[in-house]
Amino acid sequence: MKRAIFAIVCSIAASGALAESAKTEAYRNAAVPAPASWQGPTFKLSHDYPQKKPEPCGVAECPWLGIDLPTKTNFTDAGIPVWKDGGVYDNYINAILDYVKKGQTPDLNNQEGFKVQVNGKTEWFHIPWMAFDKHTGREFVHGLTNERTAVITDFYGEERLGLHSLIGATPGNEQGFETWAVGMYNSYGGYTIGQSWSKKGTPNIETINGVKATKGMPFMQGTVVVKFLFTTATPEEVSYLKGSPEWQADRHVEVDNKFQCKREVQTVRLVQVDVAVVDERSPSRWVYGTFAYIDGKGKTVWDNLKPVGLQWGMDSWTFPAVPKAESIPARQSVLNKSISAFEHYGCNGRLAGPVDNKLSSCLSCHGGAFANTAGYTFSEGTYGPPVFGFEGLCTQYSQDNVEYFQTIQFPQGYTGGNYPDAMNMDTSLQMQIAMQEWALFKQNGVAAAACDIK
Numbered sequence: 001m002k003r004a005i006f007a008i009v010c011s012i013a014a015s016g017a018l019a020e021s022a023k024t025e026a027y028r029n030a031a032v033p034a035p036a037s038w039q040g041p042t043f044k045l046s047h048d049y050p051q052k053k054p055e056p057c058g059v060a061e062c063p064w065l066g067i068d069l070p071t072k073t074n075f076t077d078a079g080i081p082v083w084k085d086g087g088v089y090d091n092y093i094n095a096i097l098d099y100v101k102k103g104q105t106p107d108l109n110n111q112e113g114f115k116v117q118v119n120g121k122t123e124w125f126h127i128p129w130m131a132f133d134k135h136t137g138r139e140f141v142h143g144l145t146n147e148r149t150a151v152i153t154d155f156y157g158e159e160r161l162g163l164h165s166l167i168g169a170t171p172g173n174e175q176g177f178e179t180w181a182v183g184m185y186n187s188y189g190g191y192t193i194g195q196s197w198s199k200k201g202t203p204n205i206e207t208i209n210g211v212k213a214t215k216g217m218p219f220m221q222g223t224v225v226v227k228f229l230f231t232t233a234t235p236e237e238v239s240y241l242k243g244s245p246e247w248q249a250d251r252h253v254e255v256d257n258k259f260q261c262k263r264e265v266q267t268v269r270l271v272q273v274d275v276a277v278v279d280e281r282s283p284s285r286w287v288y289g290t291f292a293y294i295d296g297k298g299k300t301v302w303d304n305l306k307p308v309g310l311q312w313g314m315d316s317w318t319f320p321a322v323p324k325a326e327s328i329p330a331r332q333s334v335l336n337k338s339i340s341a342f343e344h345y346g347c348n349g350r351l352a353g354p355v356d357n358k359l360s361s362c363l364s365c366h367g368g369a370f371a372n373t374a375g376y377t378f379s380e381g382t383y384g385p386p387v388f389g390f391e392g393l394c395t396q397y398s399q400d401n402v403e404y405f406q407t408i409q410f411p412q413g414y415t416g417g418n419y420p421d422a423m424n425m426d427t428s429l430q431m432q433i434a435m436q437e438w439a440l441f442k443q444n445g446v447a448a449a450a451c452d453i454k
């Protein structure tokens with residue numbers, strides 16, 4: 001009898017401790033904290049999310065919403081969008097960049113980084129749980145996380161293979177450049193994040209009209225997301241990175257072209273800036289766009305960010321979502337073909353950025369942002385959509401490609417109904433990661449142990 005009582009008391013104490021550490025893990029600033037001797041910039045997670053639902057964003061604050069973006073599909077040749085400097089697409093993406101750069105330093109310098117406060121008010125918010133994974137999670141200088149490793153052909157195209165000065169840059173044995181990135185949501189997006197996650201670090205999952213979702217979903221119009229992607233490549237290796245902001249990052253040590261688990265503060269350079277906004281006129285409810293940093297005559301760093309394109313749907317009438325014989329040219333992406341440096345774009349006329357997988361596209365990858373409704377992890381491809389691709393991605397007409405390149409919008413399930421237990425995260429892959437990390441924590445109490453070097 002005594003033993004049984006003891007066991008109960010013990011389990012209560014343990015669950016209290018678990019709750020306490022969920023909060024610590026969810027809202028921690030960095031996977032590995034700065035050493036006591038560190039004097040440089042130090043990342044602080046912005047998680048004082050707005051509690052009150054913001055009023056709809058007017059065109060004074062969100063001027064891109066006042067631009068007549070042609071997102072209605074026209075199947076004639078006239079429906080193939082063309083990028084013009086100073087044209088509608090250029091104006092749309094630059095209106096978003098103007099919003100993003102408000103209150104930031106002209107050189108986006110390392111010391112100040114990206115400031116979450118604009119005019120004395122917190123305007124930018126981060127997603128919780130992204131410092132849980134000790135290998136890829138947020139580093140302490142700027143909160144960057146480790147992402148897809150790029151290869152030299154991403155920067156130059158196939159023709160530069162082997163010509164490149166780097167040791168090891170031969171076909172099949174390409175030099176890898178790690179990508180480290182940080183994403184922020186404005187206050188409209190921050191409202192949804194704050195509804196979706198409790199102060200205890202656990203997700204608030206609710207059912208509305210039979211649909212399970214985290215509270216506050218979907219993201220409301222006015223939401224702006226920005227993501228800064230940094231590369232370990234240097235201007236000697238990729239010449240258009242000259243003058244690019246150099247940030248410090250507690251990133252993986254490189255030995256003989258291989259990235260180790262060990263981290264050390266080293267330099268990374270800005271290569272790509274992604275933006276995403278909710279725009280109710282879009283068939284996916286979102287417009288994704290990206291900029292490449294290209295050395296140029298701009299007075300500020302922001303002026304040297306060149307728009308690469310915009311995307312508002314997956315072009316499900318274009319190969320490989322249909323057989324080649326039925327394919328029409330993409331028209332839910334618009335690409336800036338006059339960009340001065342090499343740019344690889346995405347699958348068959350769809351948009352992808354400089355360090356993204358060229359066989360994918362922004363929205364097809366982001367359309368796979370689903371989490372397990374039961375709050376358990378699912379391994380990618382088995383119970384959850386294959387976000388990062390699969391055999392034959394973009395190269396053959398297949399069921400997987402049909403599903404990967406369909407436009408969906410919240411709260412729809414993934415095309416094909418393959419993942420009935422998956423909950424739509426409204427294109428946010430950071431929310432998906434957070435859900436996955438939380439589920440791992442709940443199951444194991446620790447992040448994935450594996451430290452596999454990509």
Ligand code: HEC
Pocket residue numbers: 145147181182183184225226227274275276288289290351352353356357360361362363365366387388427428429430431433
């Ligand atoms: C092959 C997959 C893939 C492709 C292609 C891709 N992304 Fe992402 N993106 C991710 C992942 C994974 C994250 C979450 C990790 C992070 O931000 O640290 C992310 C995060 C983001 C975020 C932060 C908000 C969020 O979803 O959590 C934005 C904004 C974004 N991407 C924009 C873009 C744009 C614009 C493009 C195309 C130019 C693009 N992405 C292409 C995988 C992809």
